[in-house]
Amino acid sequence: MIAYLGRIVHDNDAESKLDDDVSSISKSLDLQGSIENGDVSSLASKDFGGLYSVKPLFLIKPSGAEDISRVVKLASRTSNLTVAARGNGHSINGQAMAEGGLVIDMCSTEKNHFEFLPINGSHYIDVSGGALWEDVLTRCVSRYGYAPRSWTDYLSLTVGGTLSNAGVSGQAFRYGPQTSNVTELEVVTGKGELTVCSETLNSELFFGVLGGLGQFGIITRARIKLQQAPDMVRWIRVVYSEFEEFTRDAEFLVTQKEGESFDYVEGFVFCNNDDPFNGWPSVPLDPGHEFNPTHISQTAGSVLYCLEAVNGLLGRLRFVEGLKSQVDVSYTKFLLRVNRAEEQVKANGTWDGPHPWLNLFVSKSDVVNFDRTVFKTMLKDGVGGPMLIYPLLRSKWDDRTSVVLPEGEIFYIVALLRFVPNGPSVEKSVAQNREIVNWCIKAGLDFKLYLPHYQSKEDWERHFGNRWSRFVERKASFDPMAILAPGQNIFRRDPSNIIISREF
Numbered sequence: 002m003i004a005y006l007g008r009i010v011h012d013n014d015a016e017s018k019l020d021d022d023v024s025s026i027s028k029s030l031d032l033q034g035s036i037e038n039g040d041v042s043s044l045a046s047k048d049f050g051g052l053y054s055v056k057p058l059f060l061i062k063p064s065g066a067e068d069i070s071r072v073v074k075l076a077s078r079t080s081n082l083t084v085a086a087r088g089n090g091h092s093i094n095g096q097a098m099a100e101g102g103l104v105i106d107m108c109s110t111e112k113n114h115f116e117f118l119p120i121n122g123s124h125y126i127d128v129s130g131g132a133l134w135e136d137v138l139t140r141c142v143s144r145y146g147y148a149p150r151s152w153t154d155y156l157s158l159t160v161g162g163t164l165s166n167a168g169v170s171g172q173a174f175r176y177g178p179q180t181s182n183v184t185e186l187e188v189v190t191g192k193g194e195l196t197v198c199s200e201t202l203n204s205e206l207f208f209g210v211l212g213g214l215g216q217f218g219i220i221t222r223a224r225i226k227l228q229q230a231p232d233m234v235r236w237i238r239v240v241y242s243e244f245e246e247f248t249r250d251a252e253f254l255v256t257q258k259e260g261e262s263f264d265y266v267e268g269f270v271f272c273n274n275d276d277p278f279n280g281w282p283s284v285p286l287d288p289g290h291e292f293n294p295t296h297i298s299q300t301a302g303s304v305l306y307c308l309e310a311v312n313g314l315l316g317r318l319r320f321v322e323g324l325k326s327q328v329d330v331s332y333t334k335f336l337l338r339v340n341r342a343e344e345q346v347k348a349n350g351t352w353d354g355p356h357p358w359l360n361l362f363v364s365k366s367d368v369v370n371f372d373r374t375v376f377k378t379m380l381k382d383g384v385g386g387p388m389l390i391y392p393l394l395r396s397k398w399d400d401r402t403s404v405v406l407p408e409g410e411i412f413y414i415v416a417l418l419r420f421v422p423n424g425p426s427v428e429k430s431v432a433q434n435r436e437i438v439n440w441c442i443k444a445g446l447d448f449k450l451y452l453p454h455y456q457s458k459e460d461w462e463r464h465f466g467n468r469w470s471r472f473v474e475r476k477a478s479f480d481p482m483a484i485l486a487p488g489q490n491i492f493r494r495d496p497s498n499i500i501i502s503r504e505f
Contacts, residue, residue: 030071033064034109045104050093051355052431055100055488058082062109066187066195066221069110072103073219074193076484083487083494086219088159089133093358094454096214097162098488105219107131107159114222117145124227125184130161130220135337141227142333148230150176154267154389155339161220166452167212167404169393169414171265171309174255177397180211180404182226188218191480195221204401209475212404214453215486216472217479234264234311234335237327238286239320242298244372247306248392250318252365252411254310255392263313268391270376272383273297273305279383286326296323303381306390311335351420357430359417359437364407364447365392371415371446375437380417384430389416403475405468407447414451454490461491 030036039045039057047054063069069086076082083102090097098104110131118125124147128137134149135156141148152170153163164186168179176182185199188210196218198207209217241247247268254266272280273294281292284307297305308320315325334341346352363371368390380388395410406412417437419430441448442463455461462469476483476492483492 030068030075032061032068032071034068035062036060037062039104044090045087045106046098047090048093048095048097049091049356050095050358051353052093052357052427053095053098055095055098057085057099057104058101060104060106062106065110065113066189069105069189069219069221070193070195072105073189073191073484076103077191077193077482081494082484084219084484085486085488086130086161086215088131088162089157091155091158091162092488093356093452094488096452096454096486096488100487102487107161107219108133110221111136111159115140117141117147118224125224126227127185127222127224128160129222130159130164130187132160134158134160134163135340137225138333138336142230145227146230147227148332148336149179149182149225150228151179151182152336153179155343156337157340157343160223160225164211164220164223165213165215167398169451171267171311171391173397174266174392174394175259175264175397177399178404179225180402181397181399183211183223184226185224186210186220187222188220190218191482191485205475206479208399208401209403209479211399211402213475214403214489214491216403216489216491217475217485219485231312231332233329234332235327235329236286236309236311236335237313237315237325238284238307238309239315239318239326240284240297240324241306241308241320242301244306244369244376246319247308248368250320251308251392253317254308254313255394255411263310265309265311266391267309267389269307269309270304270380270388270390271307272381273301273303276383278385283387284324284326286328290326293323296321302377304376346420351422354420354422355427355430357419357421357427357434358452359415359419359434360451361415361438361441362393362407362449362451363413363415363441364409365411365413366409367407367444367446367448368413370444371413371441371448374440374444375415379433379437384417384419385426386418386420387416389414389418403468403472405449405465407449409447416451456490 037060039059045057045060061072076084083099085097085099086105086107087097088107108131110129113129114127116127151172153168154170163179187197254262274280284292392411392413421430465472483494
């Protein structure tokens with residue numbers, strides 16, 4: 002079988018033979034799941050970003066971790082096959098693709114684990130790495146009245162996918178990212194070894210995989226911290242005309258003790274005009290309420306700022322009087338807010354278009370400069386989608402994971418979530434993203450890309466900084482042949498190398 006796969010990889014005429022041999026390969030692997038031809042039209046050849054499309058050799062739909070282990074071990078016995086774990090396909094730049102390789106559909110394993118675990122007075126849930134967060138939410142709340150503490154904004158993402166990056170939303174200032182809220186993982190390494198790891202068991206693998214961009218292992222099970230879920234929440238939005246006042250209040254809220262502030266804090270930038278997607282109409286929570294621009298000072302600039310919070314008192318906040326919006330909603334309805342917006346976007350046809358998104362972490366020391374140059378100048382007309390910005394606390398993140406952050410206790414996440422039609426707008430948006438990143442580098446900003454995508458070794462070394470050597474050492478330990486996650490373009494599989502060196 003290995004010889005046969007080698008012929009396929011090198012034989013340009015082999016494509017016509019693939020369908021006939023899928024079943025025999027599946028039997029040879031003894032897969033309990035299924036295997037499909039990696040046709041260019043299949044889900045494995047594209048992602049949510051819509052910017053890249055590459056054809057894998059096969060799409061694997063495993064029944065569980067044992068199937069995944071067999072697939073990785075198969076790849077390790079070839080000279081050049083790679084393996085990419087694909088969750089729900091929401092990567093932006095082809096990170097979950099494997100050109101000419103094997104793509105594993107993790108969603109086929111989503112029902113494999115779901116166990117509620119009371120341990121020493123605390124509560125946890127064991128779930129599959131392929132489970133969607135929206136399903137974890139609804140099942141935990143409906144069955145047990147508990148829920149994970151830390152979320153992403155959009156919940157149609159897999160557990161393993163977000164843990165391989167960080168997993169950030171408005172609760173992260175309180176509980177840290179999702180990577181700070183997992184206590185145990187089951188992982189298939191790049192050697193095909195199925196390993197259980199935690200802070201005290203195989204800890205280097207545990208912390209390496211968390212935020213490790215899929216480079217060290219495929220998460221097949223995760224144990225997540227839970228807390229009691231409230232029935233209802235009060236969802237509030239207030240508006241600011243000045244960035245300095247917005248950041249002062251946002252930083253005040255995220256640095257208060259638990260019980261003295263809100264449970265959730267986010268923010269976003271919007272245009273100071275009546276554009277239905279980028280401007281005033283995007284702010285009110287109640288569709289029956291309209292944004293009244295007469296409350297905005299005549300001296301306000303081209304963009305305004307909205308602070309969004311849940312369950313707390315506004316107290317000393319200095320928002321624009323008269324521009325407050327609030328609704329009481331169920332806890333699950335609030336957490337599924339973006340999924341409802343998804344339905345609306347799908348209805349107007351823009352959900353399936355390209356999404357040249359850009360996500361960054363920017364240090365507090367540089368965020369005013371970023372606002373002045375990027376939001377007020379480059380993006381003063383909006384991006385055709387949300388422009389998020391809100392503060393996070395470094396002390397809530399574990400430095401032992403593979404995630405890299407700006408210096409200082411307070412830093413900001415910036416997310417430019419573009420929805421653009423096919424055509425010149427895509428190239429223009431990609432170019433503008435590149436312009437923003439290049440400006441950040443040239444201006445000397447302390448920043449890191451979140452969900453990073455780089456093309457060169459030099460850029461990846463700059464991204465990881467003094468953590469680069471640790472990242473390379475972890476790769477050598479857990480995926481020495483560079484089999485996993487080739488779409489990240491960090492390491493390249495080289496048949497002449499057994500162990501990854503410090504060079505590409």
